[in-house]
Amino acid sequence: MCPVNFPALLAHIRAVYPSTNIEQDPEDPTRQIVVPLPIVSGKGLKEAMEASLNTEFFGHGPSDSEKLRLTEFVKGLSARVDKEWDQWGLDTEAITCVPTATSIRYTYAGAEEGMPEWEREVPNDVAPALLEVVTQQQMRELCKTCRHKYGLARLEAGSVCGALAAQSIGEPATQMTLKTFHFAGVASMNVTLGVPRLKEIINAVERISTPVMSVQLLGAGIEAARFVKGRLERTLLGEVCTYIREVFDPSLARVELQLDMKTLASLQLDLTSEDVKRAILKHPKINLKPDRISCGRGGEIFIGSPNETREQLFFELQRVKLALPSVVVRGLPSVSRAVINHKTSGEGYELLVEGMGFLEIMGTSGVDAYTTITNNILEISRVLGIEAARQAIINEVSKTMAAHGMSVDLRHFLMLADLMTNTGNVTGITRFGMSKTRDSVLQLASFERTLDHLFAAAYAGTLDNISGVSESIIMGVPIPVGTGTFGLMKQPRVLKDGSLRVPSTKGRTTTLLSDGGVTLDSVWTEDPKGMDLAQVRALALSGGKRAQRGKRGKGKWKGKGKGDKNGKKGKN
Amino acid sequence: MRRALSSGWPTSTAPPLPRGAHGDVFLDGEWLGVLPPNIVPDNVVTILRNLRRNGFNIMAAEVGDDERESLVVDAEENPFRELSISYDRGLDEIQLTTDEGRMSRPLLVVKQTHDLEQNKTELVPTLQRQHLNEIKGYDSAALGWNHLMNEQCIEYVDVEEEETCLVAMDIGALRQAHFKGTRRVKPGEIRDPVPLYTHCEIHPSSVLGVLASLVPFPDHNQSPRNTYQCAMGKQALGIYALSFHLRMDTHAHLLHYPQSPMVTTHAMKHIHFTEMPAGQNVIVGISCYSGYNQEDSVIMSQASVDRGLFRTAFTRCYRDTASRKLNNAEIFRRPGADTIGRRNPDLHLYDTLEEDGLPRIGAMIGDRKPLIGKLIPTAVQTADSQYQDDSTFVRPGEAGFVDRVVLAQDGDGNMVARVRIRILRVPQVGDKFSSRHGQKGTCGLLFTAADMPYALNGIMPDMVINPHALPSRMTIAQLMECLAGKVGALAAEPMDATPFSSTAMTVQTISSRLHKLGYQRNGNECLINGQTGIPLQAKVFMGPTFYQRLKHMVLDKVHSRSTGPVQALTRQPVEGRIKSGGMRMGEMEKDCMVAHGATSVLRDRLLFHSDATTMRVCQQCGMPGYQPNLHSERPECRHCGSAVLVAITIPYAAKLLMQELMGMGIAPRIMTQEPGCGGVLLQ
Known part of the structure; x- marks a missing residue:
């Protein structure tokens, strides 16, 4: 993401700034020899970098993370340099050294701040052949160039980053094939991806087509997973009954249903008839009073008509019978499916839940509310707040683009997310959302x-x-x-007689004035130097008679005086 | 046939339909009836097919058995010959169609032969060696194509029926076919297995249609490239009709020197492409040379063009009608000095026209010059202004020679004049060319002979194409065509590139022939750089390839405008090259300018070079005002009486919007203030 490619830059610097010098041979003035420049040690590199970072030049500019990247690189470089020096037996405490065939000349930093550097020469048998060679000049230039490149990459003030973000997201979107990818190994879960998903996110759609929550569990092990799954996954009455039927008898008329106790046991849903009875009573469509419903011993449930009287008995019972299969007896009504999945990163299990009801799921026991997430932006906004929604937008959009192999800079997503959430609510980029903002x-x-x-x-x-x-x-x-x-403001020219001339400008800003009047090319008779901006403006707009045409001057318009054939009357 | 089919056939026509009725029978979409339960539709279909092949006249059913044999009908007279019979198993429908205009093609009929002794069943085409020996010629009345049809060797199958056929590509496939469901045959039993093939292609390459048959070695190309060529072949210039000199088509192109391709397909003969070809054999070198052939462009040799390579005549016909009304008839005449309303004041311009208003044949005529002189009576007839000029002029940008003039009458008795202009189109930079393998490109530059690379024997390419066009497109057939063409040119032999043929040429065979002829076997040559004289380090693959000149020519597209005609309503530049219009800067283009931050460019494009106008607006109330005549009138706002009207520069379309809003009772007040601010108040 950062504009600077450090290894490449270092190679370039090394090529441009040599690590050797060509000097006169002290023994033979007619000849020239190649003299190596002092090589900086790891310690010296770090110090040089510190010094650079603390300069004014580096001061305002690169963010801390950019500086960090440079620091990391230099650290790596110094480590490599030190390693080599160690191998050759060079003193890594020194700042620089100049290795020659006969001796090594070290330079050390002053013992304390402000004290001068001192040198030491050590005789040597073999000239060390170092690979990681960085001179002081090279190090200086490296830091300088880093800073310079960063500056080049900075966006200019006034840049239209909104349009840039829109184009940067939109163009790769046209390259996205409408493929659906598998969801992290679970073959049955097909989350919307690609262009349709992007549309959903940008339009801040309330009901997305595949709302999926990645529910993290508090307990480890498969049992914990099954337990939570049982609590979350909705079970309808119709799925656990053997039969639901109306019974008409001379003595009674009621709906009977038989729970499939065997299935209930095998599914490990600890559902009793009482639970079912409560669920039926809670169901909004079936307005039953508690005395109308009773449970048998073997999982039978008998339901009478909701009406007190025998009014519409048949139809009421029919209605109850039709509504019963959709009664939710277990789990959250908004959760259609929960699948146990091996975690992609690390050990353990997680639940992939298809459906809504984020808040309820977070509140379910066994669920780790701190790490559970959903892909439904609007739900996150409701449950976790607008900042979380903003981050969710960023995550979802980058996931979608990354899944298709597109790498778009994070900043464009930041722009999009900020734009969608800066009002405090998630507003989609549609005619509704735009109208609001x-x-x-x-x-x-x-x-x-x-x-x-x-x-x-x-x-x-x-x-x-x-x-x-x-x-x-x-x-x-x-x-x-x-x-x-x-806008553009121009410096008036001071004429010999002390008056000021402002060159004519076509368009918006003309602040030429005389004792009143606005002309294209006129001479200042009042010195605006002493005035402030407001006074100058007031003077300019005071209108009135035109000034006399200056003797010098390339009048754009011919004629003098008040409005004539060619002159324009007002100007705005 | 309808009558024939509806009588005597086992169909139930009386309602209600019996139980177990199945197999609806349709004739040309019309429901005829249904089969009774004991009849198997497949058998019905077989019987019908045999009828078709036999030429049996159905009326023979009414004739006694003994007379049946003499009623065998010749293929020419067989009314069932073009009947298509198909049985849709899913819908259980037998579809019989006799429509005119169905596409059908001949296929070899395949039958099963039972060898009782060896207990073997074979698939064999009805066509045998003896038939081929019998044939005397295609048109031979007795022993030609019809003979083969009479002998049931061949039948015509249309699209519907082909869906139910199993067509083998070639005879070899038949020999390798195995029957499904083999079981031991009891002696005397006719076995009835499901055959693997019912028909066989006459030649495997007949699976390709007209356009695809133009591609040499299509079995060596990536398939989309063949598809692209099928589309571009329709845009190639050549001889579009032998009667071109008599036809007065609005546009027509004619290639001056068409050449039959060096490398051809069998099928080309049958579609007569070699007799009216649409291209030329061009010596093509494949090399990176100068860089003017990058990104699918092509370097062409100026010398070759000068000698007539791909020269084309473009022809345009202008027409005009002199309508003959009772009192004031329009007439074709050269406008004289007394004609008013002349579109062009220069009278001499009309000199190309003769007295009758029609131009001299062979006259050179430039753009915007009068071509057909016509006078129409003026609206107001006075002594000296009787007629008005309504001549037809040559289109802007085209100039040529008058080729043919036709004066005729239309159905209403009016005189109609048609004038054909002939324009020479010499290949130039920007014109589009293509080989037969989906390798299209425009001319990038015309190199003089001096600059072209050359072999030591003096041969230089007519065209240099870039090798980068080949790897991703995998259009190997072009390379094979080039190699084969080289052999053909040297050996003076036509080269056959028919796909799927058993005698197909391979790269090996072509290469060894080329080698025997004395050239490098892979078609590479040592060329010398024309500009430097130094031999090119890399050898260049060079040889003849059939190239087409496509009808997209830069002269038809090049267009520019600084100012020009504007629309009446919006005062924005008009649309269209012919009307001298502007290029639209659309919404997405505006977005790009905004993204660059280039606001002045945007304003320039959308305002100053489009519909900028000044509108007077009352400074006080913001309502659009009127332009006062400053001499005589004091400016005054109609709505509020203020005397200050400010001139603002806005797009005319915006002024239009304001006025339209005013028409709806909405007051769009434009509040002006000191420079830098402004607002629109809607009330």
């Missing part, structure tokens, strides 16, 4: 639902400050981004 009528009208926005604005008497891109283009006004972030 944008004020400009013209911009909204130019996106979708043109007339709706125009009429609503007209009704409310809305003012559109032409501050954004779309409306500036519509009105032909310079767009206030990039080059349009700033």
Whole structure:
């Protein structure tokens, strides 16, 4: 992510700045010899880097993480240098050394701060052939170039990072084939990926097509996993009954259902008839009073009509019978499926749960609420807050792109996530979401639902400050981004007689003034030096008569005096 | 046939349908009836097919058995010959179709022969050696194609029926076929296994259609490349009809010197491509040379072009009608000095036209010059202004010679004039060319002969293409075509590149022939750099390849505009090259400019070079105002009476928007302030 490729840079520096010098031979002035420059030790490298980082030059600029990367690299480099020095028996306490065939000249740092460096020469038999050679100049240049490259990579003020982010995400999206990938080994779980998933995230869709939660467990082992699965996975009454039938008798009319006790036992759902009875009573569609329902011994349940009287007896019983199979007897109603999965990283199990109800699941016993996640952004926003939602957006989008092999810089996702969450709620990039966050009528009208926005604005008497891109283009006004972030002020020229001339500019800013009047090319008769900006402006707009045309001057317009054939009356 | 089929056939026509009725029978989509339960649809189909092959006249059913034999009908007269019979097992329907215009193709009929002695059953084509010996010629009345049909060797199968056939690619496949479901045959029993093939291709390459048959060695290409060539072959220039000189088509191209390809396919003969070919054999060198042939562009030799390589005539027909109304008829005439409303004031321009308003044949005529002179009576008839100029002019950008003029009458009795202009199109940079293997490219540069690489024997390529075009596209057939073409050119022999043929040429055979002819066996040659005189270090693969000139030529596309016509409503530049329009800077292009931060560029494109206009706006109330005549009138806002009207520069489309809103009762007030601020108030 960082702009600098350190190993490549070091190689380049070594090539550009030599580690040897060519000097006059002290013995023979006519000849030149190659003299090695002092080689820096590991310790010396680190010190040089520290010194560079503390300079003003490095000060504001690279972030701490960038500096850290440089530090790490230099640490690695010094370690390699020290290792070599050790192998050759060189003193690693020194700052630099100059190895020659006969001796080695060391330089050491002063014993304390401010004390000068001192040298020492040690005789040597063999000239060490060092590979990791870095001179002081090279080290200096390395740090300098690092800083310079970082500066080159910095985005200029006024850069339209929104458009950049949109293009940087959108273009690779066109390369994404609409393939579905397997979900981390579980063949049955097919999470939406690719372009459709990207659409879901960006539009902040409430109901996503494959909401999946990765539920982490508090206990280890398969039993714990099964236990939680039993608690989460919803079981419908219709799945555990042998039969549900209406019984009509001269003496009674009721719905009978028989629980399949064998299945219940084998599924390890500790469900009793009482549990089922409670579940039935809770079901909103079946308005039963507790006295209408009773349990038998072998898992039978008898349900009478909800009505007190015999009114509509047949139809009521029918209704109850039809509603019964969908009663949730166990687990969370919003969870359709829970699958036990071996954790991809490390040991143990996790549950992959398909469905909604993040908060309820976090609250289920056996679930580690701290590490459980979901891929449904809106749920995260509700349960964990807007900052978590922002991070979730980043995670989901980068996962989606990475799964297709696209590597897009994190910053674009940061931009997208910030944009979607900066209001405090997750707003999708749709006409609904945009309406909430944008004020400009013209911009909204130019996106979708043109007339709706125009009429609503007209009704409310809305003012559109032409501050954004779309409306500036519509009105032909310079767009206030990039080059349009700033205006231009010009330095007036001082003429011999003390007056000031401002060159004519076509367009917006003209602050030429005389004793009133605005001309294209006129001479200042008042010295604006002493005035502040407000006074200058006021003077410029005071209107009134035109000044006399200056004797010098390339008048753009011919004619003098008040508005004539060619002159324009007002200017704005 | 309908009558024939509906009588005497085992179909139940009386409702209600009996139990177990199955096998609906349709004729041309119309339901005829249903088969009774004891009849097997397959047998019905077999009987019908035999009828078709036998040429048996169904009316013979009404005739006695003894007379049946004499009623065998010749293929030409067999009414069942074009009947298609197919049985859809899934739907249990027998579909019989007799539509005109169905695509059908001839296939060899395959039958089973039972060898009782050896207890072997074989698949054998009905066509045997003796038939081939009997044939005297294609058109021979007695012993030609029809003879083969009479002998049931061949039948025509359409698309529906082919779905139910099992077609072998060649006879060899038949020999290797095994029957399914073998079981021991009892003596005297006719076994009935499921045969593996019902038909056989006359030649394996007949699975390819017209366009695909133009590709040499298509079995050596990656399949999409063959597909691309099938599309581009339709864009190749050649002789589109032998009557081109008589036809007055709106556009037509003619290749000056078409050549029959060096390397051909069998099928080409039958579609007569070799007689009206659409391309030329070009000496192509494959080399990185100068870099002007990168990214699928092609270096061409100026010398070859000068000698007529790929020269084309482009022809355009202009037409005009002089409508003959009762009182004021339009006439074809050269406009004279007394004609008013002349589109071009220079009278001499009309000199190419003769008195009757039609141009001289052979006259050179430039763009925007009058081509057909026509006068229409003026709306107001006065003494000196009777007629108005309504001449037809040559299109901007095209200039050529008058090729043919036709004066005729249309159905209503009006005179119609058609003038054909002929324009020479010499290949230039930007024109598109392609081999027959989906390797298209435009001309990157025309090298003079001096700059072209050359062999010591003086041969230099007409075209140099870049080797990078080959690896990812895997279009080996082009290389084989080149190699084979080289052999063909040297040995003066046509080369056969028919796919799936048993006598197919391999690279080995071609290479060894080339070697015997004295050239490097892989087609490489030592070329000398034309610019430096130094031999190129790498050998260059060079040889003749059939190239096509495609109809996309830069002259038809090149377009520029600084200012020009604008639309009436929006005052924005019009669309279209012909109307001298502008290129659209669309939304996504605007996004790119925004992303660069190049706001002034955007404003320039979208405002100053499009529909910039000044509009007066009242400074006080913001409503659009009117432009006062500064001499005589005091400016005054209609809505609020203020005397200050400010001029703002906005796109005309924005002014239009404001006025449309005003038309809806919405007041779009444009609040102006000191420079730098501004707002639009909607009320």
